[in-house]
Amino acid sequence: MAYRETVELEADDILEAALTGNVAFLVVGDPLSATTHTDLIVRAREFKSKDATEATPVPVRIIHNASITTALGSSGLAGYNFGQTVSIPFWTDGWRPDSWLGRIGDNLALGLHTLCLSDIKVREQSAEDMSRGILRYQPPRYMLIPQLISQLIAAAKDHKVDYLDPDRTLAIALCRMGAEDSATRRGEKVVAGTLAELLACTTPDAAQQAADQAEEDKYEEENPLASENDMEKLREERSVRRAIEFWGEPLHSLVIVGSRLHPIEVTYGKALALPGSRWEEVARDVYGCTA
Amino acid sequence: MAYRETVELEADDILEAALTGNVAFLVVGDPLSATTHTDLIVRAREFKSKDATEATPVPVRIIHNASITTALGSSGLAGYNFGQTVSIPFWTDGWRPDSWLGRIGDNLALGLHTLCLSDIKVREQSAEDMSRGILRYQPPRYMLIPQLISQLIAAAKDHKVDYLDPDRTLAIALCRMGAEDSATRRGEKVVAGTLAELLACTTPDAAQQAADQAEEDKYEEENPLASENDMEKLREERSVRRAIEFWGEPLHSLVIVGSRLHPIEVTYGKALALPGSRWEEVARDVYGCTA
Structure with a gap:
């Protein structure tokens, strides 16, 4: 379960895992409708892995949903x-x-x-x-x-x-x-x-x-x-x-x-x-x- | 394929069929977001079958969707x-x-x-x-x-x-x-x-x-x-x-x-x-x- 703290403080762990595997960030309703997760997407675009010298953007796909x-x-x-x-x-x-x-x-x-x-x-x-x-x-x-x-x-x-x-x-x-x-x-x-x-x-x-x-x-x-x-x-x-x-x-x-x-x-x-x-x-x- | 005319002129056929079977009315996106189908729902609630003497409301279930x-x-x-x-x-x-x-x-x-x-x-x-x-x-x-x-x-x-x-x-x-x-x-x-x-x-x-x-x-x-x-x-x-x-x-x-x-x-x-x-x-x- 990813609590608010996970998303706010441990976003880099989510993104690090997504560099090598498929990571789904599951939300109730639509991912961008009420609580917006644009911040996580911006971080993904600018992501720099721990040991890397350059940024490695993490591709993000948004799956729209009812809300x-x-x-x-x-x-x-x-x-x-x-x-x-x-x-x-x-x-x-x-x-x-x-x-x-x-x-x-x-x-x-x-x-x-x-x-x-x-x-x-x-x-x-x-x-x-x-x-x-x-x-x-x-x-x-x-x-x-x-x-x-x-x-x-x-x-x-x-x-x-x-x-x-x-x-x-x-x-x-x-x-x-x-x-x-x-x-x-x-x-x-x-x-x-x-x-x-x-x-x-x-x-x-x-x-x-x-x-x-x-x-x-x-x-x-x-x-x-x-x-x-x-x-x-x-x-x-x-x-x-x-x-x-x-x-x-x-x-x-x-x-x-x-x-x-x-x-x-x-x-x-x-x-x-x-x-x-x-x-x-x-x-x-x-x-x-x-x- | 249900065209506009089907919905506007032949709604009773849809509802008649729904009295005895399961009828799904499929739309692109959400059924009530842009083109609204509230009219069809109102008709379902007040539906009176051809040979019936009294109204027989047709139950409607709305399935929300992304839009x-x-x-x-x-x-x-x-x-x-x-x-x-x-x-x-x-x-x-x-x-x-x-x-x-x-x-x-x-x-x-x-x-x-x-x-x-x-x-x-x-x-x-x-x-x-x-x-x-x-x-x-x-x-x-x-x-x-x-x-x-x-x-x-x-x-x-x-x-x-x-x-x-x-x-x-x-x-x-x-x-x-x-x-x-x-x-x-x-x-x-x-x-x-x-x-x-x-x-x-x-x-x-x-x-x-x-x-x-x-x-x-x-x-x-x-x-x-x-x-x-x-x-x-x-x-x-x-x-x-x-x-x-x-x-x-x-x-x-x-x-x-x-x-x-x-x-x-x-x-x-x-x-x-x-x-x-x-x-x-x-x-x-x-x-x-x-x-």
């Missing part, structure tokens, strides 16, 4: 009308990067759809471990639809922008694109609705909230030394569990629908919409497009 | 920084559609790259045959890099826009993406340069122009009844031949580079650039990015 940038077609929206893609990073208490908000706004101003890719944290170290010099990785974290939409709405509110109104913005969730149904894993899940509707799928109702509170009370009773941090962890684990219950395993992506809609796209999305969704109504009243 | 929208990664440019994709249709004497120009401008204003897809005319009838009711198809035509760039420059001139200056705009030609080298067919060809440089690859020099003129004179001598139309055809065939000599067989696409450039992308493009290209100079002076 979320083609699989987004399952939203039913024409690929031509997508603007720039954005990546939504996990927010922390102290760090809430939101430069992606303006990019979504630029797309929407032109009537274009936006593919939002959600953050992935794999083999990340905690700040605490890093400062202590302990090499230990945190469990992998994947941003799921509810958190992604929550951050979208929060950033729009922070900046008081006039777009991403939860009740007037259509979106399509794309989960596990390319995955097949199996005994252990659900296949693709593609769901359309307003941002508010998609978020509400995992919002606990009054009964659930009461049960959550009871769970927390019990935990505190059983763990009298539990810190606010521990409680936060409990709550986060619960919301992840709840998100996966509805949306299924990661990876999750989201398309924010722009105003360049075609009636056939509204019809297509209707079949993907949540039961009771205002999909068609918002398409007609806000987007000006009738199926 | 030009992932293969454009071979330009070395990050997929995140692409704006909306445009299609450049063949111009005729009477019809010069150029709504794509404004879209390129919108992308460039945001610093974004533009993927330009070139027109394909397959199984098209001539206006003359159509008016006479003769069902006969014209030979297939594919827009090639020189014509694509010529139309870009002409439209920019027509509308007096301040972008697409041939000497100050970087572009990357993407030819036959996904094709493998074979005895009869060259593989992928990816070439970077300014629009002017890419166009100049097939511009005849003085000696060629003289030879072209001689060829035309000879043709007219041998065919004293040759019309201006015949001469036009001769010239077009020559320019197609010349384009294929340099760029190879279709399909050809072109990426117009926006200002969101990273130094590693400039380095990557340098290896793709034409001999003597001003790639790095323009990246530095116009785009403000140094490798």
Whole structure:
């Protein structure tokens, strides 16, 4: 398994092996679509073997593949009308990067759809471990639809922008694109609705909230030394569990629908919409497009 | 072979067969990326068999694939920084559609790259045959890099826009993406340069122009009844031949580079650039990015 460090720090070993044999660098999706590996290709072109006096370029052949940038077609929206893609990073208490908000706004101003890719944290170290010099990785974290939409709405509110109104913005969730149904894993899940509707799928109702509170009370009773941090962890684990219950395993992506809609796209999305969704109504009243 | 007419007029036959058997609808590239087949999917969902009283939805499974929208990664440019994709249709004497120009401008204003897809005319009838009711198809035509760039420059001139200056705009030609080298067919060809440089690859020099003129004179001598139309055809065939000599067989696409450039992308493009290209100079002076 070639981890990030392998690629960043041991690229020369990969290239050295490729001088005398066939080396395949395997990636999920397309090799140049999201995380780009152009750096490795540039190094291959300029490669100088350890004992060599001159550069010996390593030939590279790129094998294109399906990726979320083609699989987004399952939203039913024409690929031509997508603007720039954005990546939504996990927010922390102290760090809430939101430069992606303006990019979504630029797309929407032109009537274009936006593919939002959600953050992935794999083999990340905690700040605490890093400062202590302990090499230990945190469990992998994947941003799921509810958190992604929550951050979208929060950033729009922070900046008081006039777009991403939860009740007037259509979106399509794309989960596990390319995955097949199996005994252990659900296949693709593609769901359309307003941002508010998609978020509400995992919002606990009054009964659930009461049960959550009871769970927390019990935990505190059983763990009298539990810190606010521990409680936060409990709550986060619960919301992840709840998100996966509805949306299924990661990876999750989201398309924010722009105003360049075609009636056939509204019809297509209707079949993907949540039961009771205002999909068609918002398409007609806000987007000006009738199926 | 399912031609456009098969899909548009005989979709019900496809769906009827899919009710009782497995039917695969095979496409070049990804089924939903460029030409979208959402219409066929919507029909499948609402399908009502000939003799049936109720609708019997036909289950559809989409198999994602590589497409030009992932293969454009071979330009070395990050997929995140692409704006909306445009299609450049063949111009005729009477019809010069150029709504794509404004879209390129919108992308460039945001610093974004533009993927330009070139027109394909397959199984098209001539206006003359159509008016006479003769069902006969014209030979297939594919827009090639020189014509694509010529139309870009002409439209920019027509509308007096301040972008697409041939000497100050970087572009990357993407030819036959996904094709493998074979005895009869060259593989992928990816070439970077300014629009002017890419166009100049097939511009005849003085000696060629003289030879072209001689060829035309000879043709007219041998065919004293040759019309201006015949001469036009001769010239077009020559320019197609010349384009294929340099760029190879279709399909050809072109990426117009926006200002969101990273130094590693400039380095990557340098290896793709034409001999003597001003790639790095323009990246530095116009785009403000140094490798």
